[in-house]
Amino acid sequence: MKWHKSAVLIALLCLGLFCTYSALDGRAAAAAEEKVTVLNPLGTPPPITLKQMAPRLDTLEGKTIYLVDDGFIGGDNLLYEIQDWFKANHPGTTTVFKRKGGGGFDAEDPELWAEMKEKADGIIIALGH
Amino acid sequence: MREIVEKFTRPLTAEEKRTGEIEQSRGPDTFTDTAENLHRMFLEKRYTDFLPIVLPTPERVEDMLKGTSHEPDEIVGKMSPTQTGTYFKDWTYTVRDVAVNAVMAGCKPEYFPLLLAVASTGKEAISVSDNSFVGALVINGAIRDEIGLNSKVGAMGPYAHANTTIGRAWSLMSINLGNCGKVGTTYMGVVGNPMNLINIVIAENEEESPWAPFSVRKGFRKGENIVSLFEGWGVLSAANWKAASWGKEMDYPKIIKDIFDQQGFLFGACAILSPPIAQFIRNAGYDTVEEFEKYLEPAPQFPMGKMAPPEAKPVGEGRAKAAPKAEMPPMMGGFSNTAIIVTGGTNNNYYSIGGLRYGRSVKIDDWR
Numbered sequence: 001m002k003w004h005k006s007a008v009l010i011a012l013l014c015l016g017l018f019c020t021y022s023a024l025d026g027r028a029a030a031a032a033e034e035k036v037t038v039l040n041p042l043g044t045p046p047p048i049t050l051k052q053m054a055p056r057l058d059t060l061e062g063k064t065i066y067l068v069d070d071g072f073i074g075g076d077n078l079l080y081e082i083q084d085w086f087k088a089n090h091p092g093t094t095t096v097f098k099r100k101g102g103g104g105f106d107a108e109d110p111e112l113w114a115e116m117k118e119k120a121d122g123i124i125i126a127l128g129h
Numbered sequence: 130m131r132e133i134v135e136k137f138t139r140p141l142t143a144e145e146k147r148t149g150e151i152e153q154s155r156g157p158d159t160f161t162d163t164a165e166n167l168h169r170m171f172l173e174k175r176y177t178d179f180l181p182i183v184l185p186t187p188e189r190v191e192d193m194l195k196g197t198s199h200e201p202d203e204i205v206g207k208m209s210p211t212q213t214g215t216y217f218k219d220w221t222y223t224v225r226d227v228a229v230n231a232v233m234a235g236c237k238p239e240y241f242p243l244l245l246a247v248a249s250t251g252k253e254a255i256s257v258s259d260n261s262f263v264g265a266l267v268i269n270g271a272i273r274d275e276i277g278l279n280s281k282v283g284a285m286g287p288y289a290h291a292n293t294t295i296g297r298a299w300s301l302m303s304i305n306l307g308n309c310g311k312v313g314t315t316y317m318g319v320v321g322n323p324m325n326l327i328n329i330v331i332a333e334n335e336e337e338s339p340w341a342p343f344s345v346r347k348g349f350r351k352g353e354n355i356v357s358l359f360e361g362w363g364v365l366s367a368a369n370w371k372a373a374s375w376g377k378e379m380d381y382p383k384i385i386k387d388i389f390d391q392q393g394f395l396f397g398a399c400a401i402l403s404p405p406i407a408q409f410i411r412n413a414g415y416d417t418v419e420e421f422e423k424y425l426e427p428a429p430q431f432p433m434g435k436m437a438p439p440e441a442k443p444v445g446e447g448r449a450k451a452a453p454k455a456e457m458p459p460m461m462g463g464f465s466n467t468a469i470i471v472t473g474g475t476n477n478n479y480y481s482i483g484g485l486r487y488g489r490s491v492k493i494d495d496w497r
Contacts, residue, residue, distance in 0.1 A: 032163060032164070032165060033163060034163065034164075035161050035162060035163060036161065036162070036163065036164050036167060036184060036186060037159050037160070037161045037186065037187060038159065038160055038161075038167055038184045038185050038186055038187075039158065039159055039185045039186075039187065039190055039225070039229045040155060040156055040157060040158055040159065040160065040229070041171075041176050041185060041226070041229045041230050041233060041301070041305040042155040042156065042176070042220075042226070042305050042306070043155065043208070043220040043221055043222035043226050043305065043306035043307065043308075044155055044220060044221045044222065045153035045154075045155060045218075045220050045308065046153065046218040046219065046220065046221075047150045047151060047152050047153060048150065048151040048153060048218070049149075049150050050147050050148050050149050050150070050151065051148065052141075052145070052146050052147070052148050053141055053145045053146070055141070056136075056137060056138055056139060056140055056141060057137050057138055058138065059138060060134060060137060060138065065137075082130065082133075085130045089130070090134070106216075122137050124133065
């Protein structure tokens, strides 16, 4: 008889545990399904202004190309290599090496801009490193 | 080279001829979904630093906004992946936008004026630069203790809630308010920088420093709540340098000078000194930081701002290596890029050295 009582007690305990677990599980599932509203973390991006690219040349023959070093380390090395390449492969193209002025590698150089507007057919600017 | 030549002579495509403006949208003001889906969406949209965030619910953002008297819709500033107004177009942001990111980072409302002060400068913590820069903040004044910033043992590490979450918020602000940190477009750091996660947040140990606080040296009153912003390669223990070998009698001024001479000043040289090291240097005869900085700076090798002569060099093999030393690239600026900060504990004679360049200081109380 004692044995039967214990078995019933254990069965009831298991049932209780199962019911508690089911209830908790149900609540957790409901919480997981609950909808939350959050704010957008982004700032406001500006509109993008499209600029048409410069018209292309029909040929490089007889044209003057300015090679502009902005002062960033090593840019001149690259431009001198480019200058060599033009001399070897496009002898009819004149290249002019210039180092940009101004107080920093990203500063304007109005004098050089004006000179190139007048004399250059094309420009290669190197951002070296 | 053939590609360059082709670009010169190939007619423009219709796409290349386009003009006009493209409007960009930041999307809806709010998102509604289950928490799990929102976490996933924030991750997928790259609104996070890849670590779990606190979801910015209206209630949490409202709580954060209680940390300031400024209106939620007030424009705080503008930011881009490099210094504002240069290569990238700036994004703008409001007090509310800053609050949203502060919530995501886990900040408390009492930190909010400091974050707004940082945001007002427009300085990004995550630069597009291929240098893999990190941002640094130096905080002076009573606010240090008021919000629980750690300035003692472990000062620069993630060992206080304020230091950690404020530094993290600066990165999240940079990502979401300044469009920073998108690899391949707005982030080009060659090897990256793990310090970007919480950046370098330094509350100066003013009491145990033998010198005037950093903010006072920048012209502010002692006790005034000031945050100073820096950018650079970051810091690591001075013991890492060969010049920092241990000796019987340590000549700290000379050791630090030797390290500075090794690392150069291009993007700033800084020394983050524990109070004992600062005291050793003071005892060596440097009554002010300015005197010590003067000792540390090398003799100028290039005239400041001097441009190279514009004429071309002669054609020939080896000329690329023959650039005369007088040709200082104009981007290198001067050498007055030293920063000496005192923070940390007094339990041993350690200190850190690195590359951090000072930018500017702003008043925190303007954003209360």
